[in-house]
Amino acid sequence: MILILGGTSESKEITTALVREGYQVIVCAATPYGGSLLKEAGANEVIQQRLGTREIIDLIQTRGIQLLIDATHPFAELVTANAQSACRQTGIIYIRYERPGCIIPEHTLIHRVPGYTDAAKKAVELAGETVFTTTGTKTLSVFCHAAQSRGKRVVARILPDLDGLKLCLDLGISPVDIIAMQGPFSIALNKALLNDFRADVLVTKDSGAIGGTVAKIEAALSLSIPVVLIERPISVHGSVSSSVGTTEQLLTKILDLERNDYI
Template structure:
């Protein structure tokens, strides 16, 4: 279950080893990057649809390497694995940790983030496309939301500006924050290095950050190192091949 930079890197490693892996992409962007090896694009149609795919493809192990906030997909994958009695592991980036110079306010969800935005402020929304509409109730705040593609079902409002694209480094992030005269920013604790420059820039500017934390996951195996995931998949594939060899040779 992919779509993240970590999932693409894993697909490359698995393809090199010729492991029987199927990558799944949600297809939320118009031109998704294609992973190495076999892949599919699109939703499953809920838990039942995912279970049908597990049966059709004879899946024995799910590696959930989706975005840390793809909560519905993670929930469906975990439940489908339990229903079919197959193995499931979650590959997840470690959380970002606030430094002594950071001004973070940690909140539990989007609703708390909406309420936490200071009154009459200018706020940078670094939360992706799906939750922009939920901030529109704050008519007293001037928002700028940055994303790769225009959000679906978005109704233009006077208090929000959509900016497409993504700065490549901390210097560009710093210039972006300065040029837009932000008072604060909202982001999700996604972890990883790709999105961290905006937080480094915010630290230098002394900007408050409203940080949405992740929901706790159910009792599942969570790995944060690529090597550990590769070891699990290698062991699984070796056992699977041995079992098939045993069946073939009686």
């Protein structure tokens, strides 16, 4: 049995590919919304909840997991650390699927920062009135507290998830400043949203081209809107792949076992 920790569009591709080849697969997503996107992949089981190290260990032991593929978002550092710890403690194989980052040229309007706190500080400094965030809800409070303390407005572009909507409202974001849509978006749509919400600064992170980062940045630069770009955390250790095809090859190479052992 293979356990896949999802959270990216590629995790659906990986799941579909492995199921097609006859592997038994359990796939996990942090939220019901993420889980709903994975159900079409045909996994034996879809788990919809955030997993700590103990929960992952329990899954490994109770479901007979022999290999874990970590296909979570590049910025999901905690779950990656939990997965690595669980694999070390149980002795199973760990493979990291890591979405390729973007090649982003230097530009006077692009301000690179190492983390969310620095991003919030820089965004507030650059914004005349409106900070337009596209970094999700997990760290949204950091931007709200920084902006609201300076009397500035936050526009939050988030996934269409009920928990995320509630969090936005709890943080004091006006309903008219919440954009709940599933991306990634075209340059044209990004430009329209930045224009319509009168964005003074765009906050994004290097989620890779497939995550829409390049389109967001190009849209902002075309409007002369400064961009605060959160750089990726340092890559994790272990076997790393950056394409679905390579992941399957990596599986075969590392396991060096008969496929029937996983069917």
